[in-house]
Amino acid sequence: MLTRRGFLAGGAALLGMPSIARAQICTPLFEGAAPDNLVPPTFDKLIRNAQRVIGVRPHRIGGFRLETEGPLTTPKGVKFIVHNYGHSGAGITLSWGCAAEVVEKVKELVADFEKLKIKPNIAVIGAGVIGLTSATELRNAFRTLPVTVYSDTWDLKKTTSYKAGGQFEPSMIYHQYNTNDERRRLLKRYVERSAARICWLQRTGEAASYGIAARRNFTLNEQAGFDFASMVVKVDHQKLPLTTLQGGGFEYRTWLINPQILLPKLAAQIPAKMRVTKRFRSREEIEALPHNIIINCTGFGAKALFEDRNLQPRRGHLILLRNPQKLRYFFSGGCGREDERVISYMFARQDDIVIGGTLRDASDGDSVTIEDDDKPIFDRMFSNIKMVFAGQSDQCRRLDTTS
Ligand SMILES: Cc1cc2nc3c(=O)[nH]c(=O)nc-3n(C[C@H](O)[C@H](O)[C@H](O)COP(=O)(O)OP(=O)(O)OC[C@H]3O[C@@H](n4cnc5c(N)ncnc54)[C@H](O)[C@@H]3O)c2cc1C
Known part of the structure; x- marks a missing residue:
């Protein structure tokens, strides 16, 4: 079997240098930020112009690949x-943490090819957040090497990434890494490397142009979604500062990374001549590319292309409202009875408000089309978040059934 060592004919692999420096982790920067306006959204007025969307998360058993x-x-x-x-x-x-790891892997491969006097030639497949951050970090790291980016569409709005809420939190994937300390450390490493890039953007004053803003995240749960205390400041409140949220809870500080701002910003860093529109139908078509280093960032598309049975579609419903009150905070606690917690979240972004709550639904498939079965889910999500802000969070109802 041909191994990388064999390919190198015994040569020693060079250690890659990380292009996202092992910078100190900062905390979300609030200085000079607009006031967060701690009042509830005027839900009933805003729902009239609401948009409803469904995105499919590329969930992978055992963690991302x-x-x-x-x-x-x-x-x-x-x-x-x-x-x-x-x-x-x-x-x-x-995204940025994984892109930093991609850069390290590619540095090793480039060094190997150069030793063999073969010209390295890089392709990235996928123009979602994973592909675009991989491509831009590679361009930063290899100024003289061409990086071609392929995607079946350059309409960024069609990607899962564009539909995401944009909360900085390793939501859902967390459970795939919570099995032992080593795996937990692994996830922490990627999250911290992402945070390092965000900190750098904060320091250079560029964060806002990437859609990044500090957010206070309120929750009624005792636990935030993750507890990497080095970067997220937690505040334990006897009574949350949002007057309508009854009882005690927690506040932690995190970032909003608005994909509707981030994705176009990243895509603009890929010159038009390096963007190719192409749909790959098989792994063989990918291997037939003229490039010798190929970065596969096809999200859920990888299931069919690489026959990865661990990839599972996890549909998520979102309601998008306008944000005329200029709210600047997140709520992402649960609601419902202790024994039957329902997820309910609301992220106030720069210009809109995102309401969500479904992590998977009864019909978990890979369709983003809104079917009749989805309508009661949207209605319930909306009534749940209203309950939370009306101080009646114990009356939230489950989303994953139609009863
Ligand atoms: C409702 C919802 C809310 C979310 N909220 C958050 C959040 O708050 N915070 C957070 O961190 N994450 C969130 N996520 C998760 C996040 O959106 C995904 O993890 C992320 O978008 C995955 O990015 P990706 O680039 O791998 O996939 P995608 O965005 O799907 O990009 C895949 C790319 O590959 C291309 N492609 C696929 N197959 C092929 C093929 N055969 N040939 C050519 N090109 C192909 C696609 O066109 C696309 O350009 C949310 C997701 C959903 C659905």
Whole structure:
């Protein structure tokens, strides 16, 4: 079997240098930020112009796939595929951290090819948040190497990434890494590397242009979604400062990374001549590309392309409201009775408000079409968040049934 060591004919692999420096983690920067206006949304007025959307999270049993496959012997020569997909409900959060790891893997491969006097040639497949951050970090790291980005569409609005809420939190994927300390450390490493890029953007004054803003996140739960205390400041309140939220709860500080701002910003860094529209129907079509280092960032598309049975579609419903009150906070606690917690969240972004709550639904499939079965789910999500802000969170009802 051809191994990477064999491919190198015994040469020692060079250690890659991380392009996202192991910077100190900062906290979300509130200085100079607009006031967060701690009043509830005027739900009944806003619902009239609401938009409803469904996105499909690329959930992967065992955690996302970030590994190098190869060397692969193909009719077009020896190649490597670096897989970077399956980020479930946390792709926005993990994107820069995983892109930093991609850069390290590619640095090793580039060094290997150069030793063999083969010109490295990089392709990224996918123009969601994972593909675009991989491509832009690679361009930063390899100023002289071309990086071509392929996607079946360059209409960014069609990607799952564009539909995401944008909360910095390793939501859903967290449970895939919570099995032991080592795996937990692994996830922490990726999250912290993402945070390092955000901190750098804060320091250079560019964060806002990437859709990044600090947010106070209120929750009625005792636990935030994750507890990497090094970067998220937690405040324990006897009574939450939002007057309508009854009882005690927690506040933690995190970031909003608005994908509707982030994605166009990243895509603009890929020159038009390096963007190719192409739909791949098989792994063979990918291997037939003229590039010898291929970064696979096809999200849920990887299930069919690479026959990955661990990838599962997890539909998520979102209601988008306008934000005329200029609210600037998140709520992402649960509601419902202690024994039957329902997820309910509301993220106030720069210009709109996102309401969500479904992590998976009864019909979990990979369709983003709104069917008749989805309508009661949207209605219930909306009435649940209203209950929360009316101080009646104990009356929230489950979303995953139609009864
Ligand atoms: C409702 C909802 C809320 C979410 N909220 C958050 C949040 O608050 N915070 C957070 O961190 N994450 C959140 N997520 C998760 C996040 O959206 C995903 O983890 C992330 O978008 C995955 O990014 P991706 O680039 O891998 O996939 P995608 O955005 O789906 O991009 C895949 C790319 O590959 C291309 N592609 C696929 N197949 C092929 C093919 N065969 N040939 C050519 N091109 C192909 C696609 O066109 C696309 O360009 C949310 C997701 C949903 C659905």
